[in-house]
Amino acid sequence: MPASAFAFGIWELVPSGLFLLLALVLPLLFYHLGGGFLHRLQKHLPKWLCILTESYLKPLVWALRQTLAFAAAGMLPFVQQHPSLADFLATASTLLNIYFIALGAWRSAPMCRLLLRSAQNHLDLETNQTMARFFENLFRALVGLFAGIAMLDTLGVPVSGLLTGAGVAGIAISLAAQSTLSNLIAGVALVLEHPFGIGDYIVLGDLEGTVEDISFRSTKFRTLDNIVVSIENSKVASEYIRNCNQRQSRLWDFTIGVTYGTPRETLETLCCDLTALLQNDPEVIPDKVTVTVDTFNAYSIDLRCRVYITKTSLADFLQAKNRLNLQIMDMVHKDGCDFAFPTTTIEMAGEK
Structure with missing residues (x-):
């Protein structure tokens, strides 16, 4: 070259x-x-x-x-x-x-x-x-x-x-995939209406757990036993949705049964003392506390207590209940009352 x-x-x-x-x-x-x-x-x-x-x-x-x-x-x-x-x-x-x-x-x-x-x-x-x-x-x-x-x-x-x-x-395809389209439309409605968000603890019928994801087709949440459940958006939208994260307090409705031998004056004192105990607790809404004589059961006089606790997470709520239960037990004994329990009286016929 x-x-x-x-x-x-x-x-x-x-x-x-x-x-x-x-x-x-x-x-x-x-x-x-x-x-x-x-x-x-x-x-x-x-x-x-x-x-x-x-x-x-x-x-x-x-x-x-x-x-x-x-x-x-x-x-x-x-x-x-x-x-x-x-x-x-x-x-x-x-x-x-x-x-x-x-x-x-x-x-x-x-x-x-x-x-x-x-x-x-x-x-x-x-x-x-x-x-x-x-x-x-x-x-x-x-x-x-x-x-x-x-x-x-x-x-x-x-x-x-x-x-x-x-x-x-x-x-x-839309005629053949109506369920998919309904899930898509329901997903858009859930996002726009915003009844719950990712991280919220919700209750849907018999299922409850923490929401992890909302996709075009389904909503995923993790139950208390750590299982991820996927539910179609159309079914979620048709259920009664209870969003536990949006509440400001938790209701604690419980009953205390005392024996029938308790005098009326003692019952009145116990109701007043329990009301004051619960109202003075820093984790209780004071103006929503009620303690009343509710029912005469077969073996007990039942006092119904309704308390709203400001701790919304389950762990904190259980800790508050544990602390208040111990204080209630001490108050019942202090006022001279006894907790009732099921009893049965048997009469024995003597020999003739």
Whole structure:
């Protein structure tokens, strides 16, 4: 090969080499300089813009790198001599760009929390993540759908025909999958109505536990024996939902049985002393304490006590009951009363 031809061949590789060098250096400069610039501007930018720029920083770096790398490959003489290979590289570059753009949108899903907070100020999204997580999943599903449509269009697939066919098929599927659609609609209703959130302790019929997740189809919660139960959203929406986390106190309704030999004056004193004992307790709502003579049972006079304890968690509630039960026992003995228990009197007939 003549030297001039060799030099000309090397010269043809120079543009490709320059683009390859830019693919190695320029994305790194963009990442470090852009990242440092955004870090300095974070205190001056709105939060949604910070989330958006941080979500797209790395995908844009990757998109820039692959675009320059594919441009370098497209300048090679071998590629320019084969149009089909050049078209393949251009299509692959476009598909990767669509993927990186969709990846940035996927990573920016936390902006849904800010939109929800601005739309409904009464939502405490820092302590209750239910609605934010639900709409983040919905947003990411839409991002994946539109990215898939854009990729199919790039590959030359007739998207309009597919969408028309999908609409017809969707009608048929909706008729065949009514339960799935009802679960989806019920899930949206549960998220919007917000009867409970993730982390809440709820009671649904015979089941109770802590909510762990709310998806498009079902709600998952963990029972007291540490079993995860998944219930369809339509069934959850049709049940009476009792949210134990939204109460401000727990009702303790109990009965004390004393013997029939207890005088009336002693019963009155015991009722007054028990009322004062419960009202003076710091974990009891004083104006909701009632102690009354309730029932004359077969073997006891029953005193009914209704107390509202401010401790809402089960562990703290049980500890308060334990402490108060011991104090009640001491008070009953102090007032000269005895606890009743089932007794049976047997009369023995003497021998004739």
